[in-house]
Amino acid sequence: MRRPLRQSFYDREPAVVARELLGALLIHNSEDGMTVGRIVETEAYLAENDTACHAYRGMTRRNASMFGPPGMAYVYAIHSRWCLNAVTQPAGTASAVLIRAVEPIEGHELMAQRRGRERELELCRGPGRLCQAFAVDRRFDGSELFGDGPLWIASGSPLSESETGVSTRIGVTSAQDLELRFFHRNCRFVSRGSR
């Protein structure tokens, strides 16, 4: 049974949510058909001391949904592509988890059609590519990922410790580097050279 992750799942530190989103299922039920993908790479953006976070310099029109309640989508455009985040922590605390890559599970044909590419590797590997494959765009900014809308995230098979890779990211103004990027080890659908 595919069951949505509850809103309370997202009401935690973004790094914890990023780690636990690995293995979950991204689902879009559109007019054109259903696409399902297994989340294999994520990245956390912190509410404080994170210069790489879009909310670092306060709220703008673009990042407003990051300041909203947990479990909402934050969708923004960058370099002519869309990127999907899950908002974390309570309203007023602007943090989120970027979905960086998913493994195609259902709807390969539809994904290939939307992407204009046939090769499976190129369907959903990367935040911009997966949004194109899932037809995610600005219309989903601020929508609920835990409700009964067309775009949602379901619990999947949690990854074991040995299957989980982690790496650091610069941009955090703390003395030590923080582990903010999470990925499925040995999965060919992760976008980074990690592995």
Added chain:
DNA sequence: AAAACGATCTACT
């Protein structure tokens, strides 16, 4: 109103 800036992707080597 104009310019600068990317949480990226593709093509090519």
Added chain:
DNA sequence: GTAGATCGTTTTG
């Protein structure tokens, strides 16, 4: 591994 494309959002004048 990297150069170049690309366009919505933000910042600046």
